[in-house]
Amino acid sequence: MQTSDTPAQPAAPRAAAFADFDLTPALQAALVELGWAAPTPVQAAVLPFVLGGHDVAGQAPTGSGKTAAYGLGLLQRIDPAENAVQVIVLVPARELALQVRDALRQLGKTTPNLRIASYYGGHPMRDERKAMENQMPHVIVATPGRLLDHLEQRTFVPNQLKVLVLDEADKLLDLGFQEEMATIVSRLPQRRQTLLFSATMPDKVLALVRSHLARPKVVNVDGGGAAGTAGAATLPENLLLRGHVVSAADQKPAALYHVISQPNAGRSLIFANTRDRVEELTRFLRGRGVAAEALHGKMMQPERDKALMKLRNGSATALVATDVAARGLDVDELDTVVQYDAPEQADTFQHRAGRTARAGAVGTAHLLVTPPEQAKLQNWPAAATVQWARLVPPALPAAAPKAPRPSTVSLHISAGKREKISAGDLVGAFVSVGGLERDAVGRIEVHEHYSFVAVPEAQAEAVLAKMQNAKVKGKKVKVAIVR
Template sequence: MQSLPPSPSAFTDFNLAPALLEGLAELNFTEPTAVQTLVLPAALDGQDVAGQAPTGSGKTAAYGLAALSQIELETNGMQALVLVPTRELALQVRDALKALGKHLPNLRIAAYYGGHAMRDETKDLEKQQAPQVVVATPGRFLDHLERRSIIPNQLKVLVLDEADKLLELGFQEEMATIISRLPRRRQTLLFSATMPEKVLQLVRANLTRPRVMNAGGAEASTLPASLTLRGHVVAAADQKPAALFHLLNQPDAGRALVFANTRDRVEELTRFLRGRGVAAEALHGKMMQPERDKAMLKLRNGSATVLVATDVAARGLDVTELDTVVQFDAPEQADTFQHRAGRTARAGAEGTAHLLVTAPEQAKLQNWPAAAPVLWAALRPPSLPPAGPKAPRPSTVTLHVSAGKSDKISRHDLVGAFVGVGGLEREAVGRIEVFDYYSFVAVPEGQVQAVLQNMRGAKVKNKKVKVTLVR
């Protein structure tokens, strides 16, 4: 039997360009994760890879480093394509790849997704050199293929990220059409948290002699050791709202993500929590992209403490320092349970994932190996306080600025404007997030009216902007 080569213990053990190593160092990525150790040697060698890896395992850097290593920086046109299931994940992956490739000269990375006008993306493609790396949802990318605003004849690498969710959301037909129009001579990298038969069929149909690797499958071991799983059994389903309120008011609840199975339930729970003094926001698939961005940003910058979401909307959710997850509605499948629970306790941080269930729901979940570590206990929630007339006033509020990356606006530009024109102290400017066509800035609630007045008619980088309160 041929002995296996020693596992790389540092990124310098891989044949990576110095510019990529510099990007890794700035991100404080010192040692490769398990999935990176498994995937990178084969991917850098040009082989097709089918990898089973959970959320938070480092798979984006694994395929990102492999793809960026093949980009010809002086060549104009798409050379790598990453297909993802949701708009949120498209933005998250784009930003992660930009950070990895920060020191590669002339590197251009773009994200294309539904939820805003197609003409904005087409105009960007027309007025500048085409990106070498495209991250996109299947529907929007197919639109670009149909309009010929993107020509894929220089493609070298195709990445199918979260393949199980791509199929679950019904993108089979779009992906088949897209792949049929791509060059046959290419490398394909596929990653999925689970490997059901549909994903295996996708592998067999589109990958050439793939290396199949498992860096953590759909078992309990894929959940981090720093995660505490608690199951709360209530006597009846109508006790769940009171139980939820009780859990969110515990001293260690911090920032929380609450999962519900339907859009209507998300809206219902958001209203319920707001009426009892909880700064809650909703997130579901019926919301337009700017509304989604606002909801997630409020959780990240402290304008909200709770985000109530459906599974689809929360896929790819990028919120660090998330302390608590509550599964208000019982998940239908074991992988859904894992995806939800795995949103907290990321990168070694501690977190708690709660399950609110009735006795029949508990009986079902206890049969799942992934739920074996759950600590079960009966919960009789205390009485609810009466509903109040208004939602709470958080100490931090969010302002919308009508300019973004397409206007060459940076975080530094916004800090300068809010200090120099808005009248804030530098330390009072909170979290800033810059999107393609707009930005968000967090400011203290007590100073918001003065800031809005000062920023009326203001310019940022010689562009007149409109600053409004996000409600």
């Protein structure tokens, strides 16, 4: 990643433990609560430069821990006593905005009065504006379009900004946010720290580095791949890559059904290149008895939340998504990834495959390809470890089987964070009113104005009946099964 304008920097001294960094006691306490003792390679390489106040251009793969690498450094600089925006993190998609926001909140949970918010399209801007009027966040994580709307309407003035982060810069450019980013940067104080992170470093990202960063420290922890390419070493060692070669594209639906029907398939994430293909495959899988959900850019945010929630809590076993919608998606225990449509670029292949086998877990990433598609992918270093084999998928049954009943059912509750409802409040209500044992209450997700609770399928109807018009924290709520 060397250029004449951004020379490679000598590596910073590697810290063996987070305790070796000069972090605030509050941040150190958060790391202890999280059980984090030693930094990942990207954290060890990046954090000293961020703490030192340098601009940083970092190349790091998905799942490497880069959010904490820059997050700890920027949180160190926040003054919670100041009622002003001090950090802006720009991300390419709503899901990534939520993921980064939640990760920063975890790191800052022991820092008193710290406020972190996420802003993105797909829901009314007035809700964000009202929240800012009540209490200005110290950190904003946002998509470029929505942040620019706030700047133009002067809902906040960034005159006390200390740090700007451009996260997943390659995808920001791929999605055409060049003009918005240029306008945003032009409205920010020139005296600031700028941090840029990208999975790849093609020329357009290097141009962004030259335009917006001042004498940056350049960090590359991608395993030694060439700039602009995704090296195979960036993928987790515990990730199995399997390529299934079918004779023609019309065999792919049967091949997909065969792959995700295997006993060890578990929860599956399926990538398609277009929204129409996502909808088509979701209908196909549902018709074949698979509890499948769709995720794409035309869906409103509540529908996206519902689809992700159902995959996370086990009431759906497959999610069919476009690349943009799945950017930043983080699902625990995601066992299988299937690339139904062949990726156009090597970094897209890497991003998709890296959704599983995260944080030391084991996972399998499948590719469904025709012979011409295989010939293209075999030239990519990132695909060097793919185990290729011909696949003649079994014929689909003439009649669709009856859809299996999932082990859990998701319930929608008409109250959330704005109504001062917490996960603990919901657990208490489902135990005392709904009649569940405490350990029978499944995954809980609390959103701004609504919440989701997973309950055992066998008890769902009884719990639903008992919870109708129940009070949670003194507030009467409505409860419904999520279909």
